[in-house]
Amino acid sequence: MSTPLEDFIKKQIQHSGPLDVGQFMNIALGHPQHGYYMKQDPLGWDGDFTTAPEISQMFGEMLGIWAADAWTALGAPSKFALVECGPGRGTLMKDLLRALKKVEPFQTAAELHLVEISEALKERQEQNLSQYNPTWHKNLESVPDDMPLIVIGNEFLDALPFRQFIFEDGVWQERVVGIEDDELVFGLRPAGPLSKKLPKADLGDVYEVSPAREVFIKNVADRLKAQKGAGIFIDYGYINDGFGDTFQAVRGHEYVDVLKQPGDADLTSHVDFSALYKRVGKEHAQLTTQGDFLRSLGIVIRAQVLKKKASQEQARELERGLQRLIDLNEMGDLFKVLLISG
Ligand code: SAH
Numbered sequence: 001m002s003t004p005l006e007d008f009i010k011k012q013i014q015h016s017g018p019l020d021v022g023q024f025m026n027i028a029l030g031h032p033q034h035g036y037y038m039k040q041d042p043l044g045w046d047g048d049f050t051t052a053p054e055i056s057q058m059f060g061e062m063l064g065i066w067a068a069d070a071w072t073a074l075g076a077p078s079k080f081a082l083v084e085c086g087p088g089r090g091t092l093m094k095d096l097l098r099a100l101k102k103v104e105p106f107q108t109a110a111e112l113h114l115v116e117i118s119e120a121l122k123e124r125q126e127q128n129l130s131q132y133n134p135t136w137h138k139n140l141e142s143v144p145d146d147m148p149l150i151v152i153g154n155e156f157l158d159a160l161p162f163r164q165f166i167f168e169d170g171v172w173q174e175r176v177v178g179i180e181d182d183e184l185v186f187g188l189r190p191a192g193p194l195s196k197k198l199p200k201a202d203l204g205d206v207y208e209v210s211p212a213r214e215v216f217i218k219n220v221a222d223r224l225k226a227q228k229g230a231g232i233f234i235d236y237g238y239i240n241d242g243f244g245d246t247f248q249a250v251r252g253h254e255y256v257d258v259l260k261q262p263g264d265a266d267l268t269s270h271v272d273f274s275a276l277y278k279r280v281g282k283e284h285a286q287l288t289t290q291g292d293f294l295r296s297l298g299i300v301i302r303a304q305v306l307k308k309k310a311s312q313e314q315a316r317e318l319e320r321g322l323q324r325l326i327d328l329n330e331m332g333d334l335f336k337v338l339l340i341s342g
């Protein structure tokens with residue numbers, strides 16, 4: 001049985017030919033009615049995946065320290081836009097602002113702007129953040145352009161579409177989604193002029209590019225240069241650009257087939273941080289890992305302070321959260337941090 005979204009995708013393919021991976025992802029995640037992010041709140045243990053702010057309050061608190069520091073470095077402007085892209089349930093921002101409760105000038109100066117496409121998640125954000133009077137935006141364009149910006153995005157970039165190329169028969173081919181026996185299947189088509197931009201490769205190599213992520217980051221960097229400010233984007237990904245198929249679908253905390261039941265699973269790929277770094281330029285960009293970043297802000301000491309006031313059970317939970325966030329075998333190394341300055 002096909003779902004309504006599967007039928008929609010098949011009709012689209014019958015009408016205008018195979019979709020590239022990015023077009024497929026755009027529909028599967030963003031279709032106004034049936035898209036994955038439109039239908040549900042995908043986060044948490046009872047959802048499909050869990051993110052750093054949902055694991056521990058310390059994540060948002062550390063970003064609070066980073067934001068306060070960035071604001072101070074800007075000369076503590078009396079008005080600035082605090083912008084979060086893809087805020088999920090609003091947990092990160094809630095923890096961030098709570099951590100800075102006592103930094104009154106920051107609270108007074110901050111205008112909260114949330115960039116979100118999901119109505120379901122917007123409701124959750126409203127519940128968590130209404131006291132801060134947020135303004136919602138569908139994209140960055142309508143975010144104020146007449147004041148400094150502090151921009152945050154956790155696991156936002158991986159949700160933006162990307163494309164895949166495979167080296168076969170001595171040339172680059174683009175991976176596309178077509179139909180065979182009424183099922184969605186992968187196929188290949190010539191990569192065309194784009195292939196000139198792709199590196200030398202061996203048979204079977206897969207190379208991923210994400211113009212959408214690059215354009216988005218360039219846009220943020222340009223805004224920060226023009227308006228002054230700072231940005232931080234955290235995601236799973238790689239710093240040394242290379243080959244490999246990282247397209248993944250996650251549902252109920254399990255990996256599932258990327259083409260099965262579009263709209264019911266989260267689709268992502270690993271973020272190529274080296275490409276984003278190059279886009280921003282080395283004068284304005286800095287790359288590190290989540291583990292190093294959180295340690296440098298004092299997360300280990302913060303955990304000790306919290307544990308002193310906690311029950312045994314809570315202390316175990318805090319320690320477990322800390323390890324998940326910073327351990328090299330958990331999120332500490334896989335997750336990278338891109339810092340952008342204006
Ligand atoms: N930052 C949150 C949620 C990560 S999930 C956390 O760490 O828990 C990805 C988030 O990005 C969701 O809020 C999703 O609805 C939003 N999103 C996905 N694609 C988007 C797009 N193109 N524009 C704006 N928001 C988007």
